[in-house]
Amino acid sequence: MKSNIIKITKYLLFSIFIFGIFSCGSSESSVEEQSIERNSKVAPNLQSSTNNSSGKLDNIFRMNYSDPPTFDPHLVTDTTSAGIIVELFSGLVTLDENLDIVPDLAESWVVSDDKSEYTFTLRKGLKFSNGDDLKASDFKWSIERAAHPDTGSYNAEVYLGDIVGITKIIESDGDVKDAEGIVVIDDHTLKLIIDKPKTYFLAKLTYPTAFVLNKKYVENTGENWIDKPVGTGPFVLIDYQIGQVLKIGRNDNYWGDPAKIEGVIFNLAGGTSMAMYENDEIDITGVGLADLERVKDPNDSLNKDLVDVPPQFTLSYIGFNVKEPPFDDINFRKALSHSVDKALIAEKIYSGLTKPAYGILPPGFPGYSENIKGLEYDLDLAKKYLARSKYADPTTRPRIIVTIPGTGGSPGLDTEVISDMWKTELGVEVEIQQVEWATYLQDMNRKRLQVWAGSGWQADYPDPQDFIDILFETESDINHGNYSNPEVDELILKAEIELDNNIRYALYNEAEQIIINEAPIFPLWFDTDGYALIKPWVKGYNFAPITVPKYKNISIE
Amino acid sequence: MIKYIIRRIIWMPILLLMVSLIVFGLGTYGPGDPVEVQLGNNYDEKTAQRIRDKMGLNDPFVFQWIRYVKNAVKGDFGESYVFKNRPVTSLLLPKLLVSAQLNLIAFLIAISIGTPLGFYAAVHYGTSKDPGVVISTLFFYAMPVFFTAPLMILIFALKLDLVPTSGWGGLFDKRIILPAITVGIPGSAVFVRLVRASMLEVLDSDYVKLARAKGVSEIMVLWKHAFRNAMLPVITIIGFTLAGLFGGSLIVEIIFGIPGVGRISLESVYSRDYPIIMAVVLIGSTALVIANLIIDFIYTLVDPRIEMQ
Numbered sequence: 123m124k125s126n127i128i129k130i131t132k133y134l135l136f137s138i139f140i141f142g143i144f145s146c147g148s149s150e151s152s153v154e155e156q157s158i159e160r161n162s163k164v165a166p167n168l169q170s171s172t173n174n175s176s177g178k179l180d181n182i183f184r185m186n187y188s189d190p191p192t193f194d195p196h197l198v199t200d201t202t203s204a205g206i207i208v209e210l211f212s213g214l215v216t217l218d219e220n221l222d223i224v225p226d227l228a229e230s231w232v233v234s235d236d237k238s239e240y241t242f243t244l245r246k247g248l249k250f251s252n253g254d255d256l257k258a259s260d261f262k263w264s265i266e267r268a269a270h271p272d273t274g275s276y277n278a279e280v281y282l283g284d285i286v287g288i289t290k291i292i293e294s295d296g297d298v299k300d301a302e303g304i305v306v307i308d309d310h311t312l313k314l315i316i317d318k319p320k321t322y323f324l325a326k327l328t329y330p331t332a333f334v335l336n337k338k339y340v341e342n343t344g345e346n347w348i349d350k351p352v353g354t355g356p357f358v359l360i361d362y363q364i365g366q367v368l369k370i371g372r373n374d375n376y377w378g379d380p381a382k383i384e385g386v387i388f389n390l391a392g393g394t395s396m397a398m399y400e401n402d403e404i405d406i407t408g409v410g411l412a413d414l415e416r417v418k419d420p421n422d423s424l425n426k427d428l429v430d431v432p433p434q435f436t437l438s439y440i441g442f443n444v445k446e447p448p449f450d451d452i453n454f455r456k457a458l459s460h461s462v463d464k465a466l467i468a469e470k471i472y473s474g475l476t477k478p479a480y481g482i483l484p485p486g487f488p489g490y491s492e493n494i495k496g497l498e499y500d501l502d503l504a505k506k507y508l509a510r511s512k513y514a515d516p517t518t519r520p521r522i523i524v525t526i527p528g529t530g531g532s533p534g535l536d537t538e539v540i541s542d543m544w545k546t547e548l549g550v551e552v553e554i555q556q557v558e559w560a561t562y563l564q565d566m567n568r569k570r571l572q573v574w575a576g577s578g579w580q581a582d583y584p585d586p587q588d589f590i591d592i593l594f595e596t597e598s599d600i601n602h603g604n605y606s607n608p609e610v611d612e613l614i615l616k617a618e619i620e621l622d623n624n625i626r627y628a629l630y631n632e633a634e635q636i637i638i639n640e641a642p643i644f645p646l647w648f649d650t651d652g653y654a655l656i657k658p659w660v661k662g663y664n665f666a667p668i669t670v671p672k673y674k675n676i677s678i679e
Numbered sequence: 680m681i682k683y684i685i686r687r688i689i690w691m692p693i694l695l696l697m698v699s700l701i702v703f704g705l706g707t708y709g710p711g712d713p714v715e716v717q718l719g720n721n722y723d724e725k726t727a728q729r730i731r732d733k734m735g736l737n738d739p740f741v742f743q744w745i746r747y748v749k750n751a752v753k754g755d756f757g758e759s760y761v762f763k764n765r766p767v768t769s770l771l772l773p774k775l776l777v778s779a780q781l782n783l784i785a786f787l788i789a790i791s792i793g794t795p796l797g798f799y800a801a802v803h804y805g806t807s808k809d810p811g812v813v814i815s816t817l818f819f820y821a822m823p824v825f826f827t828a829p830l831m832i833l834i835f836a837l838k839l840d841l842v843p844t845s846g847w848g849g850l851f852d853k854r855i856i857l858p859a860i861t862v863g864i865p866g867s868a869v870f871v872r873l874v875r876a877s878m879l880e881v882l883d884s885d886y887v888k889l890a891r892a893k894g895v896s897e898i899m900v901l902w903k904h905a906f907r908n909a910m911l912p913v914i915t916i917i918g919f920t921l922a923g924l925f926g927g928s929l930i931v932e933i934i935f936g937i938p939g940v941g942r943i944s945l946e947s948v949y950s951r952d953y954p955i956i957m958a959v960v961l962i963g964s965t966a967l968v969i970a971n972l973i974i975d976f977i978y979t980l981v982d983p984r985i986e987m988q
Contacts, residue, residue: 363945392934394829397829
């Protein structure tokens, strides 16, 4: 029977041999073969993905990314799409590294005395990436397009609804196309009229929904224009293959300093990020908790690449539905809030990567105040509040179900520890129920959840209104816990029309303090992301806590 | 026999219609809603309704289903809800091809290792070689891919630097080797067990005993009498495996960065991207139905005792 073994071995050898031949014979991968040439002036390095001997790719930045659901600025709802869109398109204003609103396509602007008319002067000689001239009328057309029902924008109302006439377009059957609040004065001057003075209006214009499209190009190309987007950002789309690769290259018609690198290659196919980084396949990767200890060791070869990532403007919290017992009792909510030692959890579970949150606005966010007093860990106080609450008796206390999203079967460690602390410290038992994300959203949006954890709020634009008003104003759709306090509503209303930022922020802080005292949510953490690895040849990469263009200042040296 | 095949072919669209109705119904009446997932935290009822209207999600269920079937018959599977303005076919086809290529190579590895090993084990029934083969293949079968895949990357990509850690370049790119082996080697255990069991059964049959009694040489007995007959159940599995060619393998795809159909299938369920879910299910069931038909047909060729009725 020896012959059988030999045959099997031959079999194996043969198959390995075949692979050997195939792999040697094809230096060009079919990814490149299939790629459609979209720009005649594509940098040569964007065409291949072969490393040179030093591991870097000259003038090209490489990273892992996910498939962006859309390139259309007016349809974007997610940060993945927005991250690419801000590189390809732009608007009147943008944010700088300090999150200050700075001119982009608009060179300057004048605000009328009643603060409801914004007159923008566009830069001279603006061009779209295909060479077409940009005129103020492109802006009018773009904003009206974003609002038009045929476009199907998910958030035109949020970002553009303040402009007079936009709501009418959104709510029409498609027959209304003109917003009287957008006035083209001449080719370089555009006036936007809003329904009432709102200081945060400019901040909203930094979001892609307010970005400009090339009217002529979109109308002539039809629905497929987005396959070859034409914009005004520092980069243009070179190639996109779903699930495989996305390449952007320098836009030579960009108004500002052209990008220092030729382009960026985003790998969309996944892969093991750390391994790819170590193998010089990508130039940047996040570091998870599992690898952190290793790379933090000064003897590790990766240690010199380690950089701090400033926190994102995110608040994660446990939400209480204040209309559902037992959370309709403020004493009960406060008891729960005071009984959890967040500092301990942050240190023991998150290795200090996470900052416990006691207020609502994240540190560094406009309007953030150090004077906000949170409900600190204080067990005696917690017990006092529980005793004072009408749900002090566990036998008559309504059942408490904490809903968390996901399919992993295990709740986040923090949720688990917190529910345990409630049980051991206060004798308050909760059940944790995990539902799949879509179901979770459905119940949350209907304000049907009693307690929910595992999600949070990430700022869309840098203004305290984005947290305080949106999450806690009585009528807000996103006020998922039915919180309502006339005093808070009034402060929010006052802040909305207040023009002095200092007074405005003070009003929001006042509201924030009231909200914190009433504990409609239990703030847990500000952002957790803490470390990344960047190859030594990458210079000028800037971690921004909000979605802003970031590749044009990178250089590969 | 032709009658039988025709009957089966007539049944096919009816079967697919039923499948589509069930999946469509689950999507519509199950919890979760695509518009809501898209809006995420920024949900407001007015906007959601407007977009549902535009997408036709507010039409009565039967209307929606009939519209879907009508378009599907014309080859139009609609546009993805998540990947806006992208036809499902242009999203899925490349991914299906990728998965099919990977699965094909993995299948070839599995069968070319599994069949001879199963044969070898059966022939050595009663000796220590038999359990030796079975246990060692089961060992690989039992290893979870989320363990073996990173291990392969560690050894072959990082330590030995033979291949890149991940990515996809088609059939003739070396990046297919690791994932194909990761899927193929555990798969060989299925063939080992199948071929072995089937061989043992055949070796114990009267006609093999007769052949041996007649003094036919052992090699002739094994090859001509036993092996060919033992391959019958293997054909069934081959058929089903081939039907599964268009299926994705999520974990392997994610770890090795392969743009296959597994990830998009799962993600489309989470995001309630019905057009993608429908297409994946329909393509899968069509492949299965056709594979079934072909297996039945091949059976009659291989084994004259089986008649189609």
